[in-house]
C-alpha cells in the first residue's frame with residue numbers, strides 16, 4: 001500500500017483510493033481518512049508500515065470482531081410450549097446467491113448432525129424450485145415445494161415449516177424469490193411470507209444475502225429489507241472473485257446486524273464463517 | 286442517506302447566487318459535490334478523477350464564467366460529457382450476412398444472462414426472426430431447465446441436448462446448436478453460458494473455446510447495474526478473456542444509479558446496447574445514454 005519512507009499527499013490519496021475501490025463508500029472513507037490522519041498526527045509517525053497497521057486497526061474496529069456471529073439454528077420452544085424447528089428465511093435481491101446459500105448452509109448443518117428441511121418458496125423464478133431440489137439431493141435433505149409454478153409463496157413456506165415441525169427436524173431453511181427493494185408489492189409479499197411462517201414457528205433468523213460485487217446500492221437493499229423483515233444476519237457471497245464487498249462495513253454499522261457467513265464459490269462446501277480479520281486484510285491488500 | 290445531487294448542488298447554488306463568477310473555492314465546492322455524486326453512483330474511481338479534473342479545467346473557462354448560473358453550467362457540462370462517454374447514440378445488433386447470426390452471452394454469476402436469452406428470443410421473434418436458444422450452461426443447477434422454461438414463455442425453441450448439472454460439454458452443445466440452426470434455417474442463435482468470475486482462468490478459457498467453436502457475430506457482456514467498483518476489473522477480465530462486442534445492463538428497474546455503465550464504457554470502449562428492466566420477458570429496451578447520464582448524476 002505504502003512504499004516510501006514518509007507520508008506524502010500522494011500516499012494519503014493512495015490509501016483513500018484503496019478504500020474507495022473496495023466499495024467502502026465515499027462517506028465512510030472520508031470518516032476513516034479523518035480518523036487515520038488524526039491518529040497518525042498524534043503518534044507523529046512517518047512510518048508507512050505503521051500507518052497501514054493503524055488503518056487495519058480502524059477498519060477492524062468498524063467491522064467489530066466482538067459481534068455475535070453464531071447462527072440461531074437450535075430448535076426453539078414456541079408460545080404453545082411445544083418444540084419448533086429453527087426457521088431461517090433467506091432473502092435478498094435477484095441473483096445474489098440465496099438458493100445456493102440455502103444448499104450450502106444445509107450441507108453445513110447436516111455435517112453438524114442436524115435434521116434439515118428445505119422450503120422452496122420461490123415460486124416465481126423459472127426453475128427455482130428445481131434448482132433447490134437439486135441442492136436438496138446434493139446435500140441429502142428433503143425439499144417441500146409446490147407442484148405448480150406461481151403458487152402462493154407464503155403458503156409454500158407455511159407448508160414447509162409445518163412439515164418440518166411434524167417431522168421433528170431441527171432446522172427449516174426457506175428459500176425466497178429474489179426481489180428488488182424498490183418494488184413495494186414484492187416487499188409486501190416478503191413481509192407476508194414471514195408473518196405466515198411465524199404462525200407455525202418463531203422465525204429464528206432472516207439472512208440477507210448480499211453479493212460482494214454490489215456497490216453502494218447494497219445499503220439501500222439492507223435498509224429496506226431490514227425494515228420489512230427484520231434482518232438478523234448477512235451472508236456476503238461471491239467473495240471468491242476480485243470484489244472486496246466493502247459495502248458490508250457500512251451496512252453492519254447501519255443495521256447493527258453482523259455478517260455471519262461468506263460465500264466462496266459455487267460448490268456445496270464453499271461457505272465459511274465470516275472472519276473479520278481476514279476480511280479487513282483482504283480489503284486493504 | 287444519499288441526498289440527490291440536485292439537492293446538494295442547490296445548496297451550493299444558493300451560496301453562489303448573485304455572484305457573477307466562480308471563485309476558486311466555489312469551483313472546489315462544486316467539484317467535490319460532483320465527485321461525491323459520482324462515487325455514490327459507483328462510477329469507477331479513475332473515471333471520477335478524470336471527471337473532476339475536467340470539471341476544474343472547464344469551470345474557469347469563458348463558457349462557464351460568463352454563464353448566468355455558473356454552477357448549473359458546470360453540471361450541464363458534466364452531463365454532456367457523461368452522455369458522450371456513454372456512447373452518444375447506441376448501435377443496432379449486428380446481423381450476419383449469411384445466417385445464422387450468433388449471439389453469445391457472457392458475464393458474472395447471477396447477472397441476468399439466462400433471463401436475457403429469453404428476452405432476446407422473444408424480441409427477435411417479434412422482429413420477424415426465427416431464433417433458437419442454446420443451453421450451454423451445463424454447470425449451474427437446473428440452468429438448462431430454466432432456459433427451457435423461458436424459451437417456452439417466449440415461444441422460442443431451445444437446443445438442449447445435455448441435461449447439465451455438471452453433465453455434458455458446453456462447447457460441443459454450442460457447436461451442435463449452431464449446426465442445428467443452419468440445418469433447420471433458424472436465422473439467429475442465442476448461446477446462454479454459465480456465469481463465471483474474471484479470475485477463473487479455467488472457465489474463462491471455456492468461454493473462449495465456446496467463442497471459437499461458434500464464431501459469434503455479437504458477444505454480449507451482461508452486467509448487473511448494481512455492481513460497484515469491481516466493474517472495471519471484471520469488464521477488463523471479460524474483455525481480455527473472451528472479448529465482447531457490446532454490453533447489456535441488467536436490473537435497471539432497481540434504484541441503483543448504475544455508474545458501472547460508465548466505467549465499463551470507459552475501460553473497454555464497447556457500447557451498451559440494451560437495458561434489462563425487470564423479470565418479465567418484455568422488460569427489455571434499447572439503452573438510452575442520456576437517461577443514464579441523468580440517472581448517474583441523480584438529476
Ligand SMILES: Nc1nc2c(ncn2[C@@H]2O[C@H](COP(=O)(O)OP(=O)(O)OP(=O)(O)O)[C@@H](O)[C@H]2O)c(=O)[nH]1
Nearest residue numbers: 094095096097098099100178238263264265394395
Ligand atoms: N463464484 C460464486 N458464485 C456464487 C456464489 N454463490 C452463488 N453463486 C452463483 O451465483 C448464481 C446465482 O445464485 P443463486 O443461488 O441462484 O442466486 P439467488 O439469489 O437464489 O437468485 P434468484 O433466486 O434468481 O434471485 C449462480 O450461478 C450461483 O452458482 C459464491 O459464493 N461464489
Ligand SMILES: Nc1nc2c(ncn2[C@@H]2O[C@H](COP(=O)(O)OP(=O)(O)OP(=O)(O)O)[C@@H](O)[C@H]2O)c(=O)[nH]1
Nearest residue numbers: 094095394395396397398399400480536561562563
Ligand atoms: N428485477 C430484475 N431482475 C432480473 C433482471 N434480469 C434478470 N433478473 C433476475 O435476476 C436473477 C438472475 O437472473 P439469471 O437470468 O438467472 O442470471 P444468470 O446470469 O443467467 O445467472 P447464472 O446463470 O447463475 O450466472 C433472476 O432472479 C432473474 O429473474 C432484470 O432486468 N430486473
Ligand SMILES: [K+]
Nearest residue numbers: 239241242243
Ligand atoms: K475478494
Ligand SMILES: [Mg+2]
Nearest residue numbers: 098099122128
Ligand atoms: Mg434463488
Ligand SMILES: [Mg+2]
Nearest residue numbers: 398399422428
Ligand atoms: Mg444463467
